[in-house]
Amino acid sequence: MAVVHNSGFRLTKEHFLVAVPVAVVSAAAGFLVSRYLSSRTCKKGHVNVGISKDSPKVVHSFDMEDIGTKAVYCRCWKSKKFPFCDGAHTKHNEETGDNVGPLIIKKKDA
Known part of the structure; x- marks a missing residue:
């Protein structure tokens, strides 16, 4: 054929x-x-690779009165002081091309 x-x-x-x-x-x-x-x-999978893995959900709560004048919280899940930022996002951003940074909470001047 x-x-x-x-x-x-x-x-x-x-x-x-x-x-x-x-x-x-x-x-x-x-x-x-x-x-x-x-x-x-593109690394797929868990963002949180080691923080409170025995908990079904990682949640932190803070009272505004306890913060002082400023608090800096981690959003990359890489901080050794989690939930506080230690600058680990800088290395994460260099390795992955990401642009994540911390969450900064400040008290307003009265």
């Missing part, structure tokens, strides 16, 4: 039997390479 297109290209059964496995292997290889490359640039 041969299929002839207007361009004169002739596709035989033998060509088809070779082309299909090559296409399948190429698609699979492309998929695996894209998964590998995306896993290197």
Whole structure:
């Protein structure tokens, strides 16, 4: 069986039997390479990798009166002083290209 297109290209059964496995292997290889490359640039999974992992939800509450004049809280989950910021977001941003920074709460001057 041969299929002839207007361009004169002739596709035989033998060509088809070779082309299909090559296409399948190429698609699979492309998929695996894209998964590998995306896993290197985009880390999926947990943001919190080590803080209060035994708790179903990490929640911190502070009274405004206890803060003083200013408090700086971590938002990158990398701080060794969590929930307070220790500047760990700087290294995180350099490694990932992210732009996360701390949450800063200040009392207004009266």
